[in-house]
Amino acid sequence: MQTLKKSFLVSLILTCFVAKVNAQILILEKDVLDKIKNSNTHIVVSSNNFPDADKYFDVFKKYWTVTQSVDVITTEELPDKLIAGDTYFSLETKILKSDMNSAMFFYLNLWTPRDKALKRNKRFSVYDELSLAHIQISTHGKPHEHLIPQFNLDGNGYTNNWNPGTLKNFLQQLTALLRTGKKFLGNDITDKEQLKLLKGLTIYCPEDDFNTMNAFGKSDKYTDQEISKLFDGCSFSYKILSNEELQDKILEDKEPFYYLLYLRGLEDGKMIAVVNSRTGQLVYSTTERSFSHNIKSGDIKDLSKAINKN
Numbered sequence: 001m002q003t004l005k006k007s008f009l010v011s012l013i014l015t016c017f018v019a020k021v022n023a024q025i026l027i028l029e030k031d032v033l034d035k036i037k038n039s040n041t042h043i044v045v046s047s048n049n050f051p052d053a054d055k056y057f058d059v060f061k062k063y064w065t066v067t068q069s070v071d072v073i074t075t076e077e078l079p080d081k082l083i084a085g086d087t088y089f090s091l092e093t094k095i096l097k098s099d100m101n102s103a104m105f106f107y108l109n110l111w112t113p114r115d116k117a118l119k120r121n122k123r124f125s126v127y128d129e130l131s132l133a134h135i136q137i138s139t140h141g142k143p144h145e146h147l148i149p150q151f152n153l154d155g156n157g158y159t160n161n162w163n164p165g166t167l168k169n170f171l172q173q174l175t176a177l178l179r180t181g182k183k184f185l186g187n188d189i190t191d192k193e194q195l196k197l198l199k200g201l202t203i204y205c206p207e208d209d210f211n212t213m214n215a216f217g218k219s220d221k222y223t224d225q226e227i228s229k230l231f232d233g234c235s236f237s238y239k240i241l242s243n244e245e246l247q248d249k250i251l252e253d254k255e256p257f258y259y260l261l262y263l264r265g266l267e268d269g270k271m272i273a274v275v276n277s278r279t280g281q282l283v284y285s286t287t288e289r290s291f292s293h294n295i296k297s298g299d300i301k302d303l304s305k306a307i308n309k310n
């Protein structure tokens with residue numbers, strides 16, 4: 001038992017302190033927009049048959065507007081669909097290892113093929129990709145490494161707060177970065193003007209915010225009573241929605257609203273954010289290198305204080 005606990009703690013240490021400082025959405029090359037605006041974008045999937053596949057594809061086609069077109073290809077088709085200058089999105093993992101343990105991170109990778117990848121009869125691998133930007137994805141559990149090649153765009157159940165709705169907002173954030181020429185949004189954001197609005201509005205919370213992981217790596221969920229304690233004394237109204245309800249509310253876009261996004265398993269640790277559902281803009285965010293993988297009452301109190309200051 002002690003060995004298991006020690007192993008998990010080592011993994012947490014690796015996650016929190018070995019990984020270099022990063023951002024949830026990060027531009028990796030210079031002048032990316034100029035390089036890709038005349039390209040076509042291909043969404044790479046293991047197969048076209050996975051949960052909400054059509055919704056994911058529709059979001060890419062509607063909200064990824066910085067290139068000439070968007071289509072979907074499979075990994076089997078990829079070697080024959082590599083085109084110089086074109087861009088590709090694929091869900092990938094990064095594994096960082098120490099002598100004692102390892103940590104795995106998920107991200108949506110925007111890349112273009114390196115010149116050597118375009119040679120005939122060349123076996124393609126991730127080393128043939130020139131990464132242009134990453135969108136880090138919150139994780140829920142750690143898959144066995146032998147399952148990695150089977151990951152599809154939905155993350156095969158190992159992702160947290162990742163669905164076509166949040167994808168829409170992440171793509172909007174990435175697009176905004178490309179158009180402004182910034183490298184990342186920043187890990188600590190307080191938009192005073194929009195935070196003022198939250199005093200009279202309801203902040204929506206997806207169920208995934210309340211997924212938990214214990215000291216042995218076992219996944220669970222907070223109980224209703226525990227969730228109530230998290231928000232005890234907070235200065236704003238909140239409403240919990242199922243992940244599907246929040247996803248549909250974002251995509252239907254009947255009116256703008258704000259929702260609380262909790263992301264765990266990032267290279268920076270954990271991230272708490274409040275997102276404008278219509279624009280994807282972060283009106284509040286804070287990132288913490290923490291031994292806890294779970295949202296805490298202190299996270300809610302910090303948000304409450306930020307709202308009260310405005």
